[in-house]
Amino acid sequence: MSSPRNVIVTGGAGGIGRSIAEAFIERGDRVILADLDTEAVTAVATQIGATPLIVDITDRDTAPAILADAAAGHGGIDVLVNNAGLLSLHGSITELDPADYEATLRVNVLGTFLVTQTVAKAMISAGKGGVIVNISSIGGRQPTPGMGGYESSKAAVDSLTRWAAIELAGHGIRVNAVAPGPVLTPMLAMAMPEGSEARAAWESRIPLKALAATTDVAAAAVFLASADAGHITGVSLPVDGGQLLT
Template identity: 65%
Template sequence: MRTRTVLVTGGAGGIGRAVAAAFTAAGDTVVIADRDAPRVTETARALGVRGRVLDITDPDAIARELDAVQAELGPVEVLVNNAGLLTVHGSLLDLAGSDLDTILRTNVVGTFLMTQEVARRMIGAGVAGTVVNISSIGGRQPTPGMGGYESSKAAVDALTRWAAIELAAHGIRVNAVAPGPVLTEMLALGMPEGSPQRKAWEDRIPLRRLAAVDDVAAATVFLAGDGAAHITGTSLPVDGGQLLT
């Protein structure tokens, strides 16, 4: 496959890092963008990719960083909207409205702003690119205490369909990957193997294991590739069958 310019938001995090590594292994030129400056430097160096410090909720910063990427590498051809907040939770009766604002601002508005700015540049440059959003099966299946986050991911699925139907005329495909719980380093620390919390999650999954970051990365590379040329507007579960239960 020809080398493409791939931008992975949240690329310094657990899943984003694996996604960036997978596109690099496929021969693409990868830029990670993340608001965590020290981890951007460390991850970019470790993977041999470019790194940009970017907060996806800041429209001016998005425009500035995309202009810089385009000046160096040409327009972004693959955008992976992976940056997200997934640690702010609370029950319906307890979650502060300001916390829900924070979740939605990053997961929904940030994903929207990135998609809008990248799509404008793709269209301006005549690039029939593609976008992959990292959603969650939580957008379709509730877990008590996680509804704020889950609402944001239901919105990401709707945003995926919205962008797909409007951008199809420009040849731009937009899809999502919807993982179940993913065994990132952070999750492994919080739920060590054999812990009751880990077992409770595994027991909900017909294939009896949490997703590996590489499971999510493989689905993302597939949806961004020629093998998915006729797929747009879908949200592909990578959940070991959890949505079947």
């Protein structure tokens, strides 16, 4: 096992973020859980042995300083996982509320950009390279009616991944994304209980016939951040049970 690294996971209080953080901690890394939900992030960090960091990643006046301070305070950041995202605001092209679209783009695109910019600067000045993993979605490549606002934000995350990868490669920083299909988070399990019509409808689109577990997404993130993925940069890796094949 390689030596412990400092890892930031944004949106770490949520279903997938928690699982990603646990997977890094399991391999011996130190994790900073960054989230705007003070209560939830403090509780989750305590439960899993991470350090909580309260930050709104869309706030350009405060987020860069909070993240830069955290990086400096921990002796640098080796791995950034841009996982925070807004995935609840949907509507058809003729009906989506523009304010909802703007809110989604702010978190998923602007927020991911702001955190990447800040942490990349810290990685460049530390001069030790680094790894960035963005949590995208196969929706960025395969449309589902009614979800296009969210999906277009994830297409932008895939593009941002390639943008950062080409510019940061010279600094020894690799940038990739994990693109899940629907993931069985506690929230989704509640919204679509086993046996429900909604769950069956999603499963019927997936050749492997199951939604992803949060640990499937975490395993891909840990792999992309590892030395085993040392020659991989600029990709968005589907973790979708084959859904993109259909």
